Amino acid sequence: MLTLSTLFFYARVVAGKLQRKPKGAYHHPDLECALVDAALQTIRREGVEALTLRDVAARLGVSRTALYRHFKDKSALLARVALEGFRLFRQALQSAIDRARSSGADPMEEMGVAYVAFAMTNQSHYKTMFGSAIGDWEQYPDLALEADGAFAVLLNTIVEEQRASRIVGGDPVPLAHVIWAGVHGLAMLELAGCLDRNGAAKIDLTALVRLHSRILLDGLRRTGSTLRTKR
Amino acid sequence: MLTLSTLFFYARVVAGKLQRKPKGAYHHPDLECALVDAALQTIRREGVEALTLRDVAARLGVSRTALYRHFKDKSALLARVALEGFRLFRQALQSAIDRARSSGADPMEEMGVAYVAFAMTNQSHYKTMFGSAIGDWEQYPDLALEADGAFAVLLNTIVEEQRASRIVGGDPVPLAHVIWAGVHGLAMLELAGCLDRNGAAKIDLTALVRLHSRILLDGLRRTGSTLRTKR
DNA sequence: ACCTGAACACCGTTCAAGT
DNA sequence: ACCTGAACACCGTTCAAGT
Numbered sequence: 001m002l003t004l005s006t007l008f009f010y011a012r013v014v015a016g017k018l019q020r021k022p023k024g025a026y027h028h029p030d031l032e033c034a035l036v037d038a039a040l041q042t043i044r045r046e047g048v049e050a051l052t053l054r055d056v057a058a059r060l061g062v063s064r065t066a067l068y069r070h071f072k073d074k075s076a077l078l079a080r081v082a083l084e085g086f087r088l089f090r091q092a093l094q095s096a097i098d099r100a101r102s103s104g105a106d107p108m109e110e111m112g113v114a115y116v117a118f119a120m121t122n123q124s125h126y127k128t129m130f131g132s133a134i135g136d137w138e139q140y141p142d143l144a145l146e147a148d149g150a151f152a153v154l155l156n157t158i159v160e161e162q163r164a165s166r167i168v169g170g171d172p173v174p175l176a177h178v179i180w181a182g183v184h185g186l187a188m189l190e191l192a193g194c195l196d197r198n199g200a201a202k203i204d205l206t207a208l209v210r211l212h213s214r215i216l217l218d219g220l221r222r223t224g225s226t227l228r229t230k231r
Numbered sequence: 232m233l234t235l236s237t238l239f240f241y242a243r244v245v246a247g248k249l250q251r252k253p254k255g256a257y258h259h260p261d262l263e264c265a266l267v268d269a270a271l272q273t274i275r276r277e278g279v280e281a282l283t284l285r286d287v288a289a290r291l292g293v294s295r296t297a298l299y300r301h302f303k304d305k306s307a308l309l310a311r312v313a314l315e316g317f318r319l320f321r322q323a324l325q326s327a328i329d330r331a332r333s334s335g336a337d338p339m340e341e342m343g344v345a346y347v348a349f350a351m352t353n354q355s356h357y358k359t360m361f362g363s364a365i366g367d368w369e370q371y372p373d374l375a376l377e378a379d380g381a382f383a384v385l386l387n388t389i390v391e392e393q394r395a396s397r398i399v400g401g402d403p404v405p406l407a408h409v410i411w412a413g414v415h416g417l418a419m420l421e422l423a424g425c426l427d428r429n430g431a432a433k434i435d436l437t438a439l440v441r442l443h444s445r446i447l448l449d450g451l452r453r454t455g456s457t458l459r460t461k462r
Numbered sequence: 463a464c465c466t467g468a469a470c471a472c473c474g475t476t477c478a479a480g481t
Numbered sequence: 482a483c484c485t486g487a488a489c490a491c492c493g494t495t496c497a498a499g500t
Contacts, residue, residue, distance in 0.1 A: 031483095049363060053474065063485050065475080074474065130423055132280065132362070137424060144428065177417070177426055177434075178443045182409070185416025192361055193368060195408055197375065203408075212409045219450030262464095284493065294466050296494080305493065 032070040034060055036080050043081065043124040048133045051078075078133050079140040085125030086146040092118045093153045107157055108167075109213035112183050116209045119187035126187065154180060167220040175220070182212050263301040265291055267311050274312065274355040279364045282309075309364050310371040316356030317377040323349045324384045338388055339398075340444035343414050347440045350418035357418065385411060398451040406451070413443050 028034050038056040053074055057064045071077045096114030100107040119126040128134070129147075137144060158172040158179070167175075186209060189195050195203050259265055269287040284305055288295045302308045327345030331338040350357040359365070360378075368375060389403040389410070398406070417440060420426050426434050 047363075052472090054472090065477090065486090066484060068475075069483060127363075130419075130425075132278075132358075132423070137428075147425075148428070174439055174442055177420070177439055178413070178446060181416030181420055181443065182413045183416070184420060185412030185414070186408070188361075188419055189408070189412055189415060192363070194361075194378075197368075197379070208405055208408055211405055212412065215409060215450035216446060217450070219446035219448070283491090285491090296467090296496090297465060299494075300464060 028060055028062055031060070031062065031066065035067055035070060035077065036084070039077055040081055040084075040124060043128065048078070048124065048127050048131060053077075075133070075135045076140075078128055079143050081125065082129045082134060083140075083143050083146055085122065085129045086143070086150050088122065088125065089118055089129070090146070090150040090153055093150065097153070097157055106213070106217070108161065108179070108217060109210060111154065111157060112179070112209050112213045113206055115183040116187050116190075116205060119191065120205070123191060127191065130184070130188070151176070151180070167217065179216060182216060183209065186212060259291055259293055262291070262293065262297060266298055266301060266308065267315070270308055271312055271315075271355060274359065279309070279355065279358050279362060284308075306364070306366045307371075309359055310374050312356065313360045313365060314371075314374050314377055316353065316360045317374070317381050319353065319356065320349055320360070321377070321381040321384055324381065328384070328388055337444070337448070339392065339410070339448060340441060342385065342388060343410070343440050343444045344437055346414040347418050347421075347436060350422065351436070354422060358422065361415070361419070382407070382411070398448065410447060413447060414440065417443060 035056060038059055039051060042051050042056060042059075051074075053067055054064050057066060060066075067077070071080070092114050093111055096110045097107045099105075100110035134140070134143075155172055155176050158167070158176055161167045162169050162172060186195075186205070190203075190205055195205070195208075266287060269290055270282060273282050273287060273290075282305075284298055285295050288298060291297075298308070302311070323345050324342055327341045328338045330336075331341035365371070365374075386403055386407050389398070389406055392398045393400050393403060417426075417436070421434075421436055426436070426439075
């Protein structure tokens with residue numbers, strides 16, 4: 001057990017720096033990455049609030065305090081999970097838009113569907129990204145940057161649709177917030193189990209997202225006076 | 232200290248059953264209610280996740296285990312806080328609708344404003360109601376009932392607007408889900424601090440809610456083919 | 463009946479100590 | 482440098498014991 005991981009360590013040192021650092025019996029090469037993976041695995045199976053540092057350490061065969069060599073504390077680890085989540089998220093949204101544009105479908109509607117679909121298939125990531133587990137967001141500027149990047153995908157799409165005169169003009173930020181709120185709300189309500197309780201039948205979430213998009217886009221296509229934002 | 236609360240106890244026994252039960256030094260009359268109040272107070276000041284049973288017990292001058300005489304466990308206490316929250320919530324929504332109807336304002340828009348306003352002024356309640364702190368919702372049927380009651384306020388308003396032909400017909404449940412998602416999403420994003428980061432200025436949340444309502448209602452006033460729900 | 467103290471099985475985090 | 486074991490200050494919950 002010990003000797004095997006020691007071999008791994010030496011193999012990495014040789015491959016990496018061509019100079020073997022001495023003695024220390026490292027239990028895991030690239031512990032940092034392994035910690036994130038193990039954490040994500042636990043979150044997937046048992047939820048964010050069930051995540052325990054002691055457990056991930058035990059599963060990696062590592063001391064409980066080894067984690068603190070790589071992360072300041074528990075929330076820093078969660079911030080890292082969220083960061084990875086936002087990367088996947090932005091990618092998913094962007095590719096949905098690209099697909100829609102090349103197939104003639106509505107980019108906004110397809111982005112909405114992709115948004116909620118991401119939240120459903122990556123519940124662990126999504127809950128970590130928007131839940132309260134991380135705490136002080138200001139503390140992780142790289143995380144905020146990645147989140148802003150995902151928001152920019154939505155914002156850019158709105159601006160392009162405005163340029164093509166498919167939706168009303170004006171400040172795109174409030175419009176983005178309204179659209180964001182809709183899909184985020186659908187995702188959060190479904191994750192909280194709020195949508196399944198009324199009406200015995202299991203809900204068709206994708207259909208609901210499409211309904212939401214069409215209502216919203218119908219509203220956004222009108223240019224009437226009701227759409228003037230109060231300032 | 233002890234003698235004072237003992238007096239309280241005796242006073243209560245005499246007033247209640249006209250027959251004094253003996254001896255026991257009860258530290259608090261109506262402990263159950265006091266526990267809920269103390270819990271809510273802590274949640275208000277420090278958030279749901281900072282709530283500690285040991286702390287509420289200490290603040291009430293009661294043993295750490297006294298709580299278990301009144302609640303099965305911690306989440307049962309939180310469920311009780313949420314229950315109270317849903318009662319206040321329904322009341323707030325209903326009175327906003329009534330006010331709008333008698334003043335000629337749009338009931339749906341005013342309900343939306345009241346919804347988000349409730350979430351902002353009662354953040355502790357709202358987070359407990361829709362956060363993950365409670366856990367198994369199925370375990371508290373009375374809570375689910377009260378939540379359904381609040382949802383019914385929204386549903387009834389939609390049906391009445393449909394009868395008055397002010398919005399499109401059809402199954403009101405999906406429409407209710409879409410509207411709910413919008414206001415819930417706005418509230419959750421604001422509570423998570425997501426709306427304030429883009430654009431330096433502090434956001435006018437009420438204006439954003441009104442914008443949301445108007446876009447949605449503009450969409451809902453159209454009767455075009457895009458609004459047929461897939462089934 | 464209602465409440466208590468001691469105890470159990472957990473947490474995250476720190477820190478001197480090892481190699 | 483990287484990792485460890487022991488320790489600290491917390492949790493929720495149980496349970497035999499008091500009155």
